[in-house]
Amino acid sequence: MDSTVIDRKELFRDIRRIVLKIGTSSLTKEDGSFNRQLTEDIAKQVAQLRELGKTVIIVSSGAIGIGCEELKMPSRPREIPLRQAAAAIGQNILMREWMAAFNKHDLKVAQILLTYEAFSNRMTYLNLRNSISELLEFGVIPIINENDPICVHEIEATFGDNDKLSAMVASKVEAELLILLSDIDGLYNKNPKKNDDAQLISTIEKITPEIESYGGSPTSMKGVGGMRTKIEAAKITSISGCHMVIANSAAENVVARVVGGEKIGTLFLARDGKYRKNRTRWIILSKADGKLIVDKGAENAIRKSRGLLPSGIIEVSGMFDRGDVIEIESEGKVFAKGITDYTSSELNMIKGKHSDMIEKILGYKNYDEVVRKGNIGLL
Numbered sequence: 001m002d003s004t005v006i007d008r009k010e011l012f013r014d015i016r017r018i019v020l021k022i023g024t025s026s027l028t029k030e031d032g033s034f035n036r037q038l039t040e041d042i043a044k045q046v047a048q049l050r051e052l053g054k055t056v057i058i059v060s061s062g063a064i065g066i067g068c069e070e071l072k073m074p075s076r077p078r079e080i081p082l083r084q085a086a087a088a089i090g091q092n093i094l095m096r097e098w099m100a101a102f103n104k105h106d107l108k109v110a111q112i113l114l115t116y117e118a119f120s121n122r123m124t125y126l127n128l129r130n131s132i133s134e135l136l137e138f139g140v141i142p143i144i145n146e147n148d149p150i151c152v153h154e155i156e157a158t159f160g161d162n163d164k165l166s167a168m169v170a171s172k173v174e175a176e177l178l179i180l181l182s183d184i185d186g187l188y189n190k191n192p193k194k195n196d197d198a199q200l201i202s203t204i205e206k207i208t209p210e211i212e213s214y215g216g217s218p219t220s221m222k223g224v225g226g227m228r229t230k231i232e233a234a235k236i237t238s239i240s241g242c243h244m245v246i247a248n249s250a251a252e253n254v255v256a257r258v259v260g261g262e263k264i265g266t267l268f269l270a271r272d273g274k275y276r277k278n279r280t281r282w283i284i285l286s287k288a289d290g291k292l293i294v295d296k297g298a299e300n301a302i303r304k305s306r307g308l309l310p311s312g313i314i315e316v317s318g319m320f321d322r323g324d325v326i327e328i329e330s331e332g333k334v335f336a337k338g339i340t341d342y343t344s345s346e347l348n349m350i351k352g353k354h355s356d357m358i359e360k361i362l363g364y365k366n367y368d369e370v371v372r373k374g375n376i377g378l379l
Contacts (some may be wrong), residue, residue: 021166026249043101101228103180167233171240186266290318307369
């Protein structure tokens with residue numbers, strides 16, 4: 001965890017693209033009203049960062065909370081249709097607040113509403129990345145939120161108060177830093193609201209089972225993400241080569257201080273500090289349509305940057321088509337994802353067989369490998 005001293009100033013020196021996520025707990029005051037002071041502070045700091053040549057993408061929660069307040073609901077509803085209705089009303093007001101805050105600095109904002117499906121379809125994802133890049137080129141601040149009013153999943157179960165959404169966005173737009181602003185100072189080894197001796201963890205190099213155990217239950221009654229979803233977000237950013245910092249939104253000038261390398265909050269380091277190719281990122285973060293269970297020999301070959309041959313497949317799970325993303329599992333653990341060149345029914349016929357047998361069994365052959373090396377991402 002803190003085995004090595006990390007010089008954040010040096011680590012963040014050349015960072016150019018930042019994703020900033022603000023949680024519901026930060027955007028809502030104790031009395032349930034909107035925290036306008038925070039949006040104005042954030043806008044001011046983002047304007048300063050732009051002067052330094054850095055671009056910032058904002059992922060903003062709070063639409064449901066604002067909608068509940070506007071509809072004078074006594075409490076946050078549990079029913080999905082009511083939450084969706086609150087989100088539909090709150091989204092407009094939320095954007096109005098962000099527009100007003102950035103107008104003071106002559107900056108324009110653009111609203112982008114996303115669902116998980118935007119990340120699973122490669123063409124949609126490329127369009128999303130390109131449109132965000134164009135907005136940044138025009139000097140516009142993209143403000144992203146989950147599209148709650150049409151989201152077919154349990155609201156907030158999908159992205160966890162936008163923690164996962166912000167990590168997915170950071171990975172897709174090739175951000176070097178994701179900042180999660182919440183109502184606590186960072187990750188502690190115990191719940192600081194219940195334990196006086198809880199210690200803040202400054203740097204996390206690797207997410208171990210021990211680190212995951214610190215996630216516990218949600219840390220805030222106002223937000224729905226909790227620390228567990230923040231650790232899940234860190235797993236995504238780590239794989240993508242993006243650093244992540246959890247910090248308290250109440251800290252003065254918090255965004256500028258984090259970007260400037262001040263040692264505040266909890267820093268989750270990117271794995272090896274390496275940036276992955278866009279295609280590999282997309283494969284790793286896409287929703288899988290099925291699974292291939294392979295033997296140890298096949299796993300070793302894949303880890304040595306080779307493709308997957310049918311002879312190494314033990315079992316085929318799920319129904320999927322050519323071009324779908326599948327998980328690859330060995331000895332009970334999923335270690336990679338890939339794009340398959342054969343359907344699940346075809347693989348059921350050729351699993352365990354030598355590549356020379358493919359054409360004889362199927363009557364045709366696409367490739368010797370069922371998943372080519374260029375279409376595999378290691379987890």
